Amino acid sequence: MAMFKNTQTFSGFSVDDIEKARKFYGETLGMDVTTPMNQLQLNIKGGYKIFIYGKPNHTPATYTVLNFPVDDIDKAVNELTAKGVKFEIYTEGQMKTDEKGIVRGGGPKIAWFKDPAGNFLSVLEPTDM
Numbered sequence: 499m500a501m502f503k504n505t506q507t508f509s510g511f512s513v514d515d516i517e518k519a520r521k522f523y524g525e526t527l528g529m530d531v532t533t534p535m536n537q538l539q540l541n542i543k544g545g546y547k548i549f550i551y552g553k554p555n556h557t558p559a560t561y562t563v564l565n566f567p568v569d570d571i572d573k574a575v576n577e578l579t580a581k582g583v584k585f586e587i588y589t590e591g592q593m594k595t596d597e598k599g600i601v602r603g604g605g606p607k608i609a610w611f612k613d614p615a616g617n618f619l620s621v622l623e624p625t626d627m
Contacts, residue, residue, distance in 0.1 A: 510549035511563045513538075513615035514556040522614050523550070526581050527566075558616030571600055571607045571623035578611065578621070586610040586618075 513519040524531035530541040538550035568574040575598050585599025600609045608622040
């Protein structure tokens with residue numbers, strides 16, 4: 499069945515406060531944000547879109563909903579920290595981070611943080627960059 503072979507898809511997730519999300523994604527992260535139907539749309543390079551919708555009984559995702567590839571993870575973490583973003587610190591296991599919140603071994607360098615609704619996001623420096 500090739501029903502969706504040539505379909506351009508989009509992704510979405512919920513937040514508990516659309517205005518806080520608009521400020522965070524648009525101002526703090528500097529993304530291209532539009533507000534169709536009183537919701538949010540993140541306009542991603544290449545014509546991709548991510549839909550963020552308000553949900554009164556929102557429960558934050560327990561997995562990473564967005565990954566932002568960067569050329570220099572230390573620079574990205576420093577810039578976001580300066581804007582008030584708090585990175586997750588893990589002290590045990592395979593995902594143990596340094597004091598900045600960056601995992602530096604066994605794959606891409608990655609650091610997780612949360613949006614105002616508690617959804618997990620990350621910046622990562624792919625190993626092939």
